[in-house]
Amino acid sequence: MSTEQNSVSDILEDNTYKYGFTTDVESETFAKGLNEDVVRAISKKKEEPQFMLDFRLKAFAKWKTMKEPEWPNVHYPTIDFQNISYYSAPKQKKVLASLDEVDPEVMRTFEKLGIPLDEQKKLANVAVDAVFDSVSVATTHKKKLMEVGIIFCPMSEALKEYPELVEQYLGTVVPVGDNFYAALNSAVFTDGSFVYIPPDTISPMEISTYFRINTEETGQFERTLIICAENSYVSYLEGCTAPQFDTNQLHAAVVELVTMENAEIKYSTVQNWYAGDKETGKGGVFNFVTKRGKCQGDNSKISWTQVETGSAITWKYPSCILQGDNTVGEFYSVALTNGHMQADTGTKMIHLGKNTRSSIISKGISADYSSNSYRGQVKVGKNATNARNYSQCDSMLVGDKSSAHTFPYIETANSSVQIEHEASTSKISEEQLFYFESRGISRENAIEAVISGFCKEVFKQLPMEFAVEAQKLLTLKLEDSVG
Amino acid sequence: MTDTLVESSAESAFLDLHKKLLEQGRSALAELQVTALSRFEELGFPHSKHEMYTFVNTKGLVATSFSLPDGSASVSEDFVASHIYPDCKDQCLVFIDGVFDRGLSRCEGVNSNLMPLSEADEEVKAYLSETAENENDVFASLSTAFCDEGLVFKVEANTQISGTVQILFVSTGNTAGSVMHTPRIVWQLGKLSEIKVIEKFVGTEGGYFINSVQDWLLAEGAGVSYTQVQMDSIGSWHFSKVRVYLNRNARFHSSNASSGNQLARHHYEVRLKEEGSEIRLNGVSVLDDKEQVHNFVRIHHEAPQCISHQHFKNIVNGHARSSFDGTVIVCQGAQLTSADQLVNNLMLSNDCHANNKPNLMIFADDVKCTHGVTVGQIDEGQWFYLQTRGLSAKAAKELLTRSFAKSIIETIEFPEVVEELNDTLLKKLEARND
Numbered sequence: 062m063s064t065e066q067n068s069v070s071d072i073l074e075d076n077t078y079k080y081g082f083t084t085d086v087e088s089e090t091f092a093k094g095l096n097e098d099v100v101r102a103i104s105k106k107k108e109e110p111q112f113m114l115d116f117r118l119k120a121f122a123k124w125k126t127m128k129e130p131e132w133p134n135v136h137y138p139t140i141d142f143q144n145i146s147y148y149s150a151p152k153q154k155k156v157l158a159s160l161d162e163v164d165p166e167v168m169r170t171f172e173k174l175g176i177p178l179d180e181q182k183k184l185a186n187v188a189v190d191a192v193f194d195s196v197s198v199a200t201t202h203k204k205k206l207m208e209v210g211i212i213f214c215p216m217s218e219a220l221k222e223y224p225e226l227v228e229q230y231l232g233t234v235v236p237v238g239d240n241f242y243a244a245l246n247s248a249v250f251t252d253g254s255f256v257y258i259p260p261d262t263i264s265p266m267e268i269s270t271y272f273r274i275n276t277e278e279t280g281q282f283e284r285t286l287i288i289c290a291e292n293s294y295v296s297y298l299e300g301c302t303a304p305q306f307d308t309n310q311l312h313a314a315v316v317e318l319v320t321m322e323n324a325e326i327k328y329s330t331v332q333n334w335y336a337g338d339k340e341t342g343k344g345g346v347f348n349f350v351t352k353r354g355k356c357q358g359d360n361s362k363i364s365w366t367q368v369e370t371g372s373a374i375t376w377k378y379p380s381c382i383l384q385g386d387n388t389v390g391e392f393y394s395v396a397l398t399n400g401h402m403q404a405d406t407g408t409k410m411i412h413l414g415k416n417t418r419s420s421i422i423s424k425g426i427s428a429d430y431s432s433n434s435y436r437g438q439v440k441v442g443k444n445a446t447n448a449r450n451y452s453q454c455d456s457m458l459v460g461d462k463s464s465a466h467t468f469p470y471i472e473t474a475n476s477s478v479q480i481e482h483e484a485s486t487s488k489i490s491e492e493q494l495f496y497f498e499s500r501g502i503s504r505e506n507a508i509e510a511v512i513s514g515f516c517k518e519v520f521k522q523l524p525m526e527f528a529v530e531a532q533k534l535l536t537l538k539l540e541d542s543v544g
Numbered sequence: 545m546t547d548t549l550v551e552s553s554a555e556s557a558f559l560d561l562h563k564k565l566l567e568q569g570r571s572a573l574a575e576l577q578v579t580a581l582s583r584f585e586e587l588g589f590p591h592s593k594h595e596m597y598t599f600v601n602t603k604g605l606v607a608t609s610f611s612l613p614d615g616s617a618s619v620s621e622d623f624v625a626s627h628i629y630p631d632c633k634d635q636c637l638v639f640i641d642g643v644f645d646r647g648l649s650r651c652e653g654v655n656s657n658l659m660p661l662s663e664a665d666e667e668v669k670a671y672l673s674e675t676a677e678n679e680n681d682v683f684a685s686l687s688t689a690f691c692d693e694g695l696v697f698k699v700e701a702n703t704q705i706s707g708t709v710q711i712l713f714v715s716t717g718n719t720a721g722s723v724m725h726t727p728r729i730v731w732q733l734g735k736l737s738e739i740k741v742i743e744k745f746v747g748t749e750g751g752y753f754i755n756s757v758q759d760w761l762l763a764e765g766a767g768v769s770y771t772q773v774q775m776d777s778i779g780s781w782h783f784s785k786v787r788v789y790l791n792r793n794a795r796f797h798s799s800n801a802s803s804g805n806q807l808a809r810h811h812y813e814v815r816l817k818e819e820g821s822e823i824r825l826n827g828v829s830v831l832d833d834k835e836q837v838h839n840f841v842r843i844h845h846e847a848p849q850c851i852s853h854q855h856f857k858n859i860v861n862g863h864a865r866s867s868f869d870g871t872v873i874v875c876q877g878a879q880l881t882s883a884d885q886l887v888n889n890l891m892l893s894n895d896c897h898a899n900n901k902p903n904l905m906i907f908a909d910d911v912k913c914t915h916g917v918t919v920g921q922i923d924e925g926q927w928f929y930l931q932t933r934g935l936s937a938k939a940a941k942e943l944l945t946r947s948f949a950k951s952i953i954e955t956i957e958f959p960e961v962v963e964e965l966n967d968t969l970l971k972k973l974e975a976r977n978d
Contacts, residue, residue, distance in 0.1 A: 480918060
């Protein structure tokens with residue numbers, strides 16, 4: 062843990078959203094509105110194969126018949142889906158041969174965000190796919206990954222290069238009509254990452270995608286598909302930021318993971334979209350995401366780790382379908398809400414195979430006027446003999462205007478299961494902080510220590526650099542909420 | 545709330561039935577009935593994804609066509625006597641088909657406490673019409689809409705009702721067609737008053753739907769010990785709603801033992817309105833075959849320094865279903881709340897279902913709230929240990945199952961109820977254990 066002493070004023074200064082800048086690049090944006098022609102235009106623009114267009118049209122037809130979900134514990138004005146532009150891309154004249162040809166403005170943006178895109182620097186042993194509004198602008202380390210047979214590329218490229226793989230798996234975990242936002246995403250998604258790990262391969266590096274919304278009043282609809290074949294392993298990281306706008310941007314992503322026999326996917330997210338103005342709650346990103354993994358082969362494992370610190374509204378339930386026998390699903394989450402943020406997040410663990418195991422560790426921290434809900438489902442099917450689940454969802458409240466809720470759904474139809482669920486709620490109290498201070502530990506470090514202790518079980522699941530970043534992020538966000 | 549109707553014919557069948565009720569003559573509670581009926585129409589029967597009925601399938605119930613009780617039911621005194629607990633033989637109020645029967649009751653000791661609902665004081669009347677307007681449970685609205693007369697049990701301030709009061713609900717089935725019974729009791733407890741109540745639900749045969757609503761209004765410092773024993777006939781439906789309002793330092797201890805029937809649902813709505821009040825809800829159900837018991841609890845902590853405890857245990861066997869849907873809501877400003885909630889399920893067969901939804905909604909920061917759920921089966925290690933000590937496999941299993949339920953049963957403070965539950969409820973387990 063970093064022990065450097067920041068003065069209070071430094072911390073307070075830092076406390077504003079430092080990713081709130083916009084980048085002035087010439088971009089090509091579709092006119093606002095959504096109809097079948099827009100869906101066709103997106104498909105045409107991306108020069109997609111016929112099956113993809115059919116997939117989109119089917120999803121769009123389904124979406125028109127669906128209603129926005131009302132059950133989440135969040136409140137927001139109705140979204141006008143006709144007032145959003147469904148495609149925005151930095152203007153490019155030709156196919157890029159190397160990173161040097163990426164618009165320098167875009168490169169500078171990612172530099173400001175601290176994302177090492179420049180392969181020359183080889184700062185981190187992480188392969189990055191950078192998604193700017195609707196398109197992927199740069200993917201690093203592709204060659205090195207290809208040497209071991211790993212495919213890592215933007216979705217649009219995968220559709221051209223490996224259409225049969227995409228066709229085989231796309232929509233198998235999250236069907237087009239799964240829910241309102243998944244259907245919308247299926248109809249209009251523009252880009253995202255595609256990862257294929259061939260059998261018997263351990264990915265030599267972390268793979269990551271960085272999402273950035275830049276244009277006002279656009280929606281970002283990305284689609285990520287990760288397939289991990291037999292006996293393989295990959296660790297995947299995802300990061301997100303957006304500029305500060307007074308209007309709300311919609312982010313409706315879909316992530317699908319598939320693991321074959323003995324495979325493992327570890328998926329980590331640090332989500333720091335712009336959360337809106339802290340005082341008024343104006344602006345911010347609506348983060349309505351469907352993430353689901355299917356442990357298809359026996360003995361496979363999917364692990365979700367998420368640190369949610371941004372977005373005006375979060376609606377997100379990374380789930381695991383434990384279909385194969387002896388499969389394992391894990392969910393580790395820290396959700397921090399402050400200002401006027403609202404989060405309704407959690408997971409679903411669907412036990413179908415025998416001897417399936419899942420664990421859920423969820424930590425919610427709510428400060429200021431925010432509302433933080435954990436909503437999780439553990440469902441054990443009739444044939445899931447010896448299924449095992451452990452859930453723990455703890456909440457921490459900071460200030461008496463915030464609220465914390467838990468809504469666990471536990472459904473069992475098999476008698477050989479063992480399920481435990483527990484939850485507790487507490488607060489960072491003046492007494493705890495006073496005790497630290499009486500021992501000569503500064504207030505900032507005391508808060509950091511309490512938060513770090515509270516979230517330890519989740520942070521230790523994160524890759525090293527993410528863990529440090531996540532911890533700093535939480536401390537900074539909470540700084541002027543306590544005391 | 546967004547309620548769409550399952551099928552509009554289900555509601556209209558009840559509306560038609562209500563017209564027939566009106567044709568029989570004007571009831572003393574007509575105004576209340578009309579309010580409740582319009583609320584019933586607004587709410588409509590729950591669809592399959594209704595948040596209050598996530599685990600309860602009411603389709604079979606609402607599709608059943610009910611007739612009005614014709615008042616011809618006769619229950620023998622022996623039958624009634626066999627269900628009265630020895631301690632309560634001088635204080636037992638008997639309801640036949642949802643209607644208070646003074647003839648069969650033994651109410652000399654508490655006569656002065658009783659009053660027909662239609663003659664209740666203004667305060668109670670205002671309360672009734674307000675709750676009917678704001679009812680959130682469609683079945684409670686239905687009950688009020690069909691309730692011709694209810695009972696007010698009033699305990700004056702600083703009074704302690706000596707002994708235990710038993711309420712016996714006897715429902716007679718009807719072979720000609722299903723009947724709905726709608727008993728209603730309002731309990732009004734004055735300052736520092738106390739009462740102990742045992743309620744028992746029994747039926748002579750199946751084919752009835754008992755849909756009861758009870759309101760407990762506790763003034764400052766009042767104390768209640770309340771035990772419900774649900775032993776309806778198998779082919780019946782049992783819905784009950786218990787509303788509890790607690791003022792300063794009042795306490796309400798409730799235990800419920802259910803043996804289930806084709807659909808039993810207990811709805812508790814508790815409001816801890818003033819500082820220092822306390823509620824304890826315990827429940828146990830032992831289910832076999834196709835029996836069902838569903839518990840639905842909402843506890844609102846509206847004032848600081850209130851306490852709530854919930855502990856529910858379910859044993860499910862055969863094709864039985866149990867569910868628990870409980871929410872503790874800590875309102876803004878209700879600091880120093882202490883709330884805990886624990887649900888344990890023991891599943892004994894591969895075809896049974898145990899569903900749970902323990903929720904917390906917290907709007908205050910200085911609180912202590914916990915909830916926990918477990919679902920499991922007999923612990924192999926414990927089972928094995930008992931067998932190494934010379935118990936047969938069957939006896940060991942029985943011992944473990946019994947002791948699982950006993951920890952709740954033994955919190956009931958009436959020995960005769962504990963004994964009865966040991967004899968009847970837990971006997972169900974033995975029949976199955978092979």
